[in-house]
Each structure stands twice: as structure tokens, then as C-alpha cells.
Amino acid sequence: MSQAEAASRRIGQEEANMTQNNASQPARARSEELVPSRYAVRVGEIDVLVISDGVLPLPTAMLGHNADPAVRAGWLDDMFLPQDAFDWSLNAVLVRSGGQTILIDAGLGLDPDLNLPRAGQLTKRLEAAGIDLGSVTDIVLTHMHMDHVGGLLVEGVKERLRPDLRIHVAAAEVKFWEAPDFSRVSMPPGFPDALRAAAKRFTEEYRSHLRLFDEEQEVAPGVVATRTGGHTPGHCVVRVASGGDRLMFAGDAVFAVGFEHPDWYNGFEHDPEEAARVRVRLLRELAETGAQLVATHLPFPSVGHVAVDGDAFRWVPAFWDY
Template identity: 30%
Template structure:
């Protein structure tokens, strides 16, 4: 197990130290060149302009984190995609320009993972021509640090005009520190929620989502508890076209598409998270839905289709003209 010196991937860490990366983040990974420019990718959904934003990547020890499959099975599935453990996990966020609003879906890890591990959202926003003060709405798929950590920087609000939407059950769960002891989950989840979400609550800029329904024109929220108590999907529809931002219904596509029964340590309620994924995959495959996922290879946008007892991922067509 290789430990990160200052990182420990705090948002995703369990009570024991995570085996995820080297003590110092290397400038290169064998076979790869370190990304120096922020990654963005633009596409449209009806009249909506959507920009995928990379907050960076972090390495995860899937042997330690995935539940329901032995290490040899994980290695076999990784090898099919020419990957090995630990595997690199993207952190994707999404910018939506639509109906006079500028919306972010998730905000990355901010500075909470340490230098070189995520925290590139503001660079990506700048590359996309979107200043933080122009963001009107932020849709948090769930209150984990790699999705909400970018709300603040050095304890200060980053998006001064934005209204933040998140599942009410998540806000209550991660605002009550007694839940750490009750669930056995590391208490850093709660201290980080205090750091990132509370300033917006104090400013009156948080709207809890308590039921499925439209929260903005053309944007619908659906609650899918399991990974966290208030995990949410957000569907954007324009001119008959729809994209669904699915949050952490999946972490490792290489393993969990062929084996959707496999869960991950970060799932607060393992059985509910498994069921939510299986139901969602079946629905997305049936409906040929376009989905956007924060931990699939950038830009994390595409379709899934049934493949035997599991599923297969088809990334969005790349267009460069």
C-alpha cells in the first residue's frame, strides 16, 4: 500500500489510510505525460452549451476500495483495458450555459487534496471563459469533498453569486458530526462539509432538495440515496434532447460496468448504492440516455449498453471542427 504524504484523498478516504499514490506526486506517470493545460470539452444539448471541465485526477487502490470482487478479478478486468492497480480516477465537473443562467454541476476538490491532486477547476473555468462570479447556480450531486471542495478557497466563498443545490438528506447527514461515530465513516467528511458548505448556508445561498422535480427551467433533480443519503441526479432537457449528470453512481467503469454489483468503500449504504446503480444502468441502457459521470475518463460523457450480464461504456463522439 503506497500512501500519499499530504493527500490521503481525504474526500474518498475511509477510516484507514488510503493506498492511492506516491508520497510525492511525480511529474510523470510511466507511459503518460503530465497534463499542463486545463482540459475542457464543449458540446451542446439542444440550446444548452455544456462544457466538461477536468478538476484533475487522483490514483485509487481499487484492491482496497472496491467491495464484492477479489483482487484477482479486479486485476483481470483492469487488464482488459490495458490498466493496472492503482487506477487513475478522473474528477470531472460540468458547466452549463442555458436560458440566461450559468450552472456548474459539482465543483471538484478545491485545495483539500493537496497540490497536484485535483483542484484544477478554476483553471478549467478560466480556459472556458467563465469567471467564478458569473456562476449563478451550483448543483452538487452529493456532499463529498471531490464534488463540493471547490466551493471555498482558504475558507472563503469562491462563487459569490451562486445558489447551491444539494440533497437535503446529505446536508443534514454531513452537518451532524455524531453521524461519523454512528456509521464508522471517517470524521473528515464532516469537518470538510463545515469548511466548504457552511459559508454558503450562512450566506443563505443553499437550497436543499427534498423531492424529485424541476429546480431550474429545464433542469430536474432526482434523489437516489445509497452512495450518500442525499445523492442526486440532475437532468438537463432542451429541444427534446436530455443529458443526465449521475454523480457517483459509478467510480470505476472498468470494473463496475461489467460488474455493477461491486460497491466501493465510500458508499454510505452499500446495499442501497448497489441497487441504485443496477436500476440506473438498466434505465440508461433501455432509454439510450446520454449521461455525464464525474469519475469516468474525461470528458465522462457517453452512453451505456447492456453487454451480457453487465454493461459497456460508449464515450461521446469526439468532434473537432
């Protein structure tokens, strides 16, 4: 049995033992989908499960709104991608460490005004993996954009969470959303209003669960959230380390085009220049340490490594471990 298979089985069995769900429910959910939606990774003694929340189709200019359109079009051609819209993957991560079950980011949820039927799948896919929402002890939010907090706003979700749930988020992030600045983003119409509304509602509904940190917070043994800023003022990454193994969940600091063009501005970045500096710094760290990378908007399961390639970087996807 491979490490990934063992980790997946271990997580599923532990969570199944904590719930009264019968075994047929995950089987039914799995049979409805034609592609995998979760992938297990072992980081030393820590189990990590990457879970797909679906995909978010956006205009391709969102990949680099400061780039020369001809150069951006060339990159899309080189990647065999369409010119009009690009599917941004939405990945969340579940971590088991020290008796805690930590969910990193909570997915998009269901906003009827945005008509995004291929996203907002996280709750369903957690259930398909045998993960009971009531077993989650901690949630880490890389930031408070709607595609990271929206899953907590779906009807019926809050009632299934533990009353003592801890939600870890940088204090600077909560402060930012009291009066968010959208003056430097490049988003499609409707998104700023939706993001404001989701962040406000999340803060109101979950304020008593928030555990704020300034720069760094150890959430569980070997699981550390660190504020990077850039994408949003309180954006953070989560580093997982055990034994000699390391993995970084980079949230929105790294996206598909950012290896070859780390200076291109993602349309959701509130401080594009700082976001680019953060991106380069993290990519250099990953290349130097050899740590595995997982990120919200890299193609699922987004597990791989980073190599230096001249003045830029190269993405090295992991071979799937069955």
C-alpha cells in the same frame, strides 16, 4: 463548425462579455497544459461544458472492495491498468439554460493534508475557458463529499461568487453530514476526517445560500436534480433535456468498473447495497432512453452511452466532436 465547437465558443463568448478579463488570460492558461481539460456538448438548446478538475490516485481496492481480489486484478489487467493505484477522474459540468449558468459540483479544492497535487484544478480551468465565477447563478451538488464541495472552500473563491448565488442540495444530504456514518465505507486513512471537516466547513460558510429539496428540483428550464440516495443518503443526479436530446450527470452513482460489475462496491459508498441498486437502475434507464451519460469519476470527458451486455452493461464512449 461542429456543434461542440459552436457550444464551446458560445459559452466562452457569453461569459467573456460578462467579465472584464482580457483575451490573453485564457490563452496563457491553455498554453500551460498539454491535454484538453474541457469538452462541450449540445443538448437541444442547452449548452453543457464538461470540465476536468484533475485526477485522484487511489488504491485499486477502492474500485470494488467486496470483489474477489483475483477477479479485480483480472479486470485491471484486461483494462491495461496498474495493480497498485487507479487514477479517478474528477469531472464537473457547467450548464447554460434559460439565462442561468449552473455549475454541477465544485471539485476537490486544495487540502494540504492529503497531498493531491494533480487534483483541485477546477477554478483554474474555468478561468481558462473564459468562465467568470461571478457569472454562476446556481450550483447543484450531487452530494457533499470533499471532491464535490472542496472547490468552494479555496481561499478567495467565495468572494468572487455572486451574493445571490443559489446552491441546490438534497435536504437528506445536509442532514446526513450533521452526524455522518462511515461504518460501511472502505477509504484510505485520513479521508473520513477530511470529508467530515470539508462538509462541516462548507455548511457553515454557505448555509445562507443553500436551497434544499426533498426528492426533485427543477433548477433551470430542462435541468432537474433528483435524489437517488445510495452513495450518500442525499446523493442526486442531474438530468438535462431539451428537444429530443437528453444527458444525465450521474455524480458518483456510476464509476469505471460499474458497467461490467455493477455489484462491486465503491469504497466511498456509505450504503453499498443501495448504491448498487441505484447504479443498476440508472444504467438501465440510460440504456433504454439512449440519453448521454457524464459522471464524476469516468475518464474525462466521460461523455457516452450505455448498452445492455447480458446481465451487465457496456460503456460506449462518444466519438469526440471537434
